[in-house]
Amino acid sequence: MTPSSSNGLGLKKGAWSEHEDMLLKDYVEQYGEGKWHLIPLRTGLNRCRKSCRLRWLNYLRPNIKRGDFTEDEVDLMLRLHKLLGNRWSLIAGRIPGRTANDVKNYWNTHIQPRSKQQKTEPDADKLLQDAPVTNINPQPHTISETLNLSMSDNAQIVSNGGGNLIRSSNEGGNNNFNVSSVSPNVLLDDKINKYLDDLFDDREMEIEGDIERSFGESSAQAEALNAVDQKEDNNGFFDFSLDEIMWNPMDSQQP
DNA sequence: AAAACCTCCAACCGCCAAGCG
DNA sequence: TCGCTTGGCGGTTGGAGGTTT
Numbered sequence: 001m002t003p004s005s006s007n008g009l010g011l012k013k014g015a016w017s018e019h020e021d022m023l024l025k026d027y028v029e030q031y032g033e034g035k036w037h038l039i040p041l042r043t044g045l046n047r048c049r050k051s052c053r054l055r056w057l058n059y060l061r062p063n064i065k066r067g068d069f070t071e072d073e074v075d076l077m078l079r080l081h082k083l084l085g086n087r088w089s090l091i092a093g094r095i096p097g098r099t100a101n102d103v104k105n106y107w108n109t110h111i112q113p114r115s116k117q118q119k120t121e122p123d124a125d126k127l128l129q130d131a132p133v134t135n136i137n138p139q140p141h142t143i144s145e146t147l148n149l150s151m152s153d154n155a156q157i158v159s160n161g162g163g164n165l166i167r168s169s170n171e172g173g174n175n176n177f178n179v180s181s182v183s184p185n186v187l188l189d190d191k192i193n194k195y196l197d198d199l200f201d202d203r204e205m206e207i208e209g210d211i212e213r214s215f216g217e218s219s220a221q222a223e224a225l226n227a228v229d230q231k232e233d234n235n236g237f238f239d240f241s242l243d244e245i246m247w248n249p250m251d252s253q254q255p
Numbered sequence: 256a257a258a259a260c261c262t263c264c265a266a267c268c269g270c271c272a273a274g275c276g
Numbered sequence: 277t278c279g280c281t282t283g284g285c286g287g288t289t290g291g292a293g294g295t296t297t
Contacts, residue, residue, distance in 0.1 A: 013267075015291090037282070053283075054266070089285065104286075105264050261295070268288080275281085 012046045058101045065097030
């Protein structure tokens, strides 16, 4: 992929220039999304339809978020991936401002390497024990004000207004709350590690096997997808608790 | 200071499904 | 029904920039 290479048809490939971005933006503002094949005709842009569509979806579209994924975005991604697999567009559709490419890239660079490492190094725990101990101290961290994750009925994560997160739990509903302050980074590691633990949990494999035997894979998946779709509000934002995402069709009671 | 190595992510590729004549 | 076109998706690549040696 050279910056200004072209294919056999004379179509330009590689990185987009500001001028090309402007042409594409103008086209979409005037004609709307779709009809990508008409772009070269109407704008003189020497790019193939696929390239135009991708550029718009992954870069030029309004409201695309840039920068690191937040802790709640990663948490949601992990859970949705567990439910949906590598269906990046579906996952991205439920993380506002993130594109399928963003999600896929993040997964491939941050999550997958750890997953592979854990798979190929069964003695990872021992190695960690032998490694020099690092004390992880809570660090001040700015988070989005809109963060309001509902984890479950008896465990919540909220901002304390001072930049740190508070994890609270109400064990057994007896009004005895355990509250601890944790940094988002630690939470993130917790969640990723928890996910990876679950991923290789033999019992879970058995359960999934049961689902496929009982319903057929497509049926279980469709049911799960419907559950997610029904919860989507008009703005494309999700309106369900994380426990609900993890609802298992095998469970007798839906949350 | 510079070479080697690593990480990230924008962009490309090939495939598939839907729509249409 | 068949073949073509188009939109869309997931997997992969490779260049840019950062980090380490």
